[in-house]
Amino acid sequence: ETGVTQSPTHLIKTRGQQVTLRCSSQSGHNTVSWYQQALGQGPQFIFQYYREEENGRGNFPPRFSGLQFPNYSSELNVNALELDDSALYLCASNLLTLDTQYFGPGTRLTVL
Amino acid sequence: GENVEQHPSTLSVQEGDSAVIKCTYSDSASNYFPWYKQELGKRPQLIIDIRSNVGEKKDQRIAVTLNKTAKHFSLHITETQPEDSAVYFCAASSGTRFGAGTRLTVKP
Numbered sequence: 052e053t054g055v056t057q058s059p060t061h062l063i064k065t066r067g068q069q070v071t072l073r074c075s076s077q078s079g080h081n082t083v084s085w086y087q088q089a090l091g092q093g094p095q096f097i098f099q100y101y102r103e104e105e106n107g108r109g110n111f112p113p114r115f116s117g118l119q120f121p122n123y124s125s126e127l128n129v130n131a132l133e134l135d136d137s138a139l140y141l142c143a144s145n146l147l148t149l150d151t152q153y154f155g156p157g158t159r160l161t162v163l
Numbered sequence: 164g165e166n167v168e169q170h171p172s173t174l175s176v177q178e179g180d181s182a183v184i185k186c187t188y189s190d191s192a193s194n195y196f197p198w199y200k201q202e203l204g205k206r207p208q209l210i211i212d213i214r215s216n217v218g219e220k221k222d223q224r225i226a227v228t229l230n231k232t233a234k235h236f237s238l239h240i241t242e243t244q245p246e247d248s249a250v251y252f253c254a255a256s257s258g259t260r261f262g263a264g265t266r267l268t269v270k271p
Contacts, residue, residue: 086261091264092264093169093252093261094207094252094261095261096260096261099259107259109164109259110164151197151209151212152209152258154206154207154208155206156205157206
């Protein structure tokens with residue numbers, strides 16, 4: 052195991068609702084990245100946080116937002132859920148930007 | 164932004180044969196290139212990575228080569244085994260931009 056945990060494991064929401072997904076990084080890892088992985092596709096980079104500041108963002112709308120906390124935990128918030136948001140959401144932590152990323156097990160979100 | 168293309172999308176080999184997966188990237192500033200293996204229902208796991216100051220790296224049956232001039236890098240798996248069957252992803256641009264994946268099947 053990687054020492055990175057995510058909660059919840061599964062989640063079902065309806066279109067238009069809001070959701071918060073949580074990630075607990077390895078202790079000491081001050082960089083966390085969030086990814087969306089649709090079925091049969093590669094992980095798509097949502098954004099990265101370094102020491103509680105956003106450090107890069109992929110091609111996702113502003114309704115995808117995040118927070119990183121001093122205790123190595125982080126959140127991904129998605130507002131106004133759409134059906135296409137249904138996917139596996141992965142977080143990954145690393146010590147330095149060019150260091151090995153350790154992935155959590157993911158949260159599978161289903162939007163009905 | 165960075166565009167990472169990965170080929171082939173599926174690859175089937177006989178046990179003991181070699182498998183090669185290729186990726187190209189667009190951002191010449193990319194400097195970190197990891198490869199991940201993802202089994203069904205599990206998280207991606209790093210199998211090997213290479214940084215831009217190195218042209219080749221090997222770890223037992225797995226090797227990665229990098230051609231910065233041509234902006235492509237490849238994963239080589241020798242003496243494949245059935246347990247190598249999985250989806251493999253390359254990544255570039257500090258490791259955050261992923262290819263679409265290659266489903267490798269190793270037939271016993």
